[in-house]
Amino acid sequence: MSKPLLAGIEAGGTKFVCAVGYSPVEILRETRFPTTTPEETMMRAYEFFSGCEKDLGPIASLGIGSFGPVDLDLSSDTFGNITSTPKILWADTDIVGFFTNRMNVPVGFDTDTNAAALGEGLYGAGRGCDTFLYLTIGTGIGGGVVVDNKALHGLVHPEVGHIRVAPRRDDPFPGTCPFHGSCLEGMAAGPAIEARWGRPGIELPEDHPAWDLEAWYLAQGLASMVLMLSPQRIIMGGGVMHQPQIFPAIRRYLKEFLNGYVDRPEITEEQEEYIVFPERENRAGITGALLLAEDAASVQ
């Protein structure tokens, strides 16, 4: 019996990436195109997969990592939908239904960040861990929590970027989050840096005080995440993390915040292995989508 052919979609708000392969990291064919209307965009993905089937044989299962919010509740009538998204054309789009109806294969579905967390974790910087955290610090602060090699869902799914942080004494900035003001995202995502200092992060010199403050807030968030989730590793990507000088400061502040309470060498000594930059970066999402396909096939 030949290995089943997996299909994956990284459904982003600005572009779709579609791929097929015999494993999440053996991609045979891939395409990417801009996200337009739901009908047009999904049809284009479907046609890509039909073409692949003609040349490579039948697809066994599909995995989708999607922008959201999405409904992940298997018992819900709207499971598999993109729900109340600000991308208005896509509100209430049954993305799973679209592909299930046409392709007639099992479909695995999760958020884009959960897919990226799985992809990066199991095939990139998280190798060897089964319980870890994947964060992106960019336009927002998002993340995926993986426990025992599976993305944590629970009631909905974690939104680690919105935990409250205590402001640093020397920082009067009120935060940019429309929901919480000074949550982690409100104080430390890219737009917060830009609003606080009047220039986007990429224009600030490496030794600008912005970076020490940034590391302080991120480390405060990480300390709470370590205490609540006890991850074996924390992978931090996204635009803002392209400032390599903030990694050492984050590690130092994390140790300070925990203050010996979590007495493990990963935190007190070997921090370079504990807080890491992604290895797969732009490949994480599609790798994760193919992992979701693999899971969907094995559940069937």
Added chain:
Amino acid sequence: MSKPLLAGIEAGGTKFVCAVGYSPVEILRETRFPTTTPEETMMRAYEFFSGCEKDLGPIASLGIGSFGPVDLDLSSDTFGNITSTPKILWADTDIVGFFTNRMNVPVGFDTDTNAAALGEGLYGAGRGCDTFLYLTIGTGIGGGVVVDNKALHGLVHPEVGHIRVAPRRDDPFPGTCPFHGSCLEGMAAGPAIEARWGRPGIELPEDHPAWDLEAWYLAQGLASMVLMLSPQRIIMGGGVMHQPQIFPAIRRYLKEFLNGYVDRPEITEEQEEYIVFPERENRAGITGALLLAEDAASVQ
């Protein structure tokens, strides 16, 4: 074939509870005695189980929920030990080894709070949930995180009581935690209430401002826990939660802190089902220990 006989130990810092039964909630025989020296205490537990075996037949497996810190890392040389506990006589006690050597059955092992979380969750107030949070607000703030019906471990295990909270504007109290000062435990456990108001909580009237402030801190902690773990339910027990008036205030403040960000009826409408008092309370720990025994038997 008859059902296997399970044995459980709730190993507390002040007392041990030992029980045997054919399921975690069908206890046939139980004993409790004070925690003295390791040798004497563990021997007493062992003799109890030997007596049960004489009357009821062979024990199939044992579960231990222990005070700590404990080493849960299966790959560690000191797995199954109580490690650097302030209860000095018990430091570096190989509690799992003691029983494995004598009873020659599979032994399941976890922290006392994780055992209680499993017991309360699966057989008490958490029934129907697979991912939930169990908290005790007493001398400290401890808890167990259960994901997919299993206690979350990761690097070590969560210590949710020590996440940082932002102080309320009208509260100058510096916090009691020796590690973090104003972490959640430092601001809201029983001793913090007593230190802030000069009297233990139990002596403060029901309408004392202490309770509103208490609810505010606990809700702030819960908001972060909801965002990080996405629990399907939160069970809150321990001495301090015997103030029933604080439940409604916690629910209201939780909604305020999240401010619509997690738009689920559990949080915005049906909060009475979301934040609940334990059902089993003092039975949770031993129930959980028997659950650990059940798991150990099925893994074997």
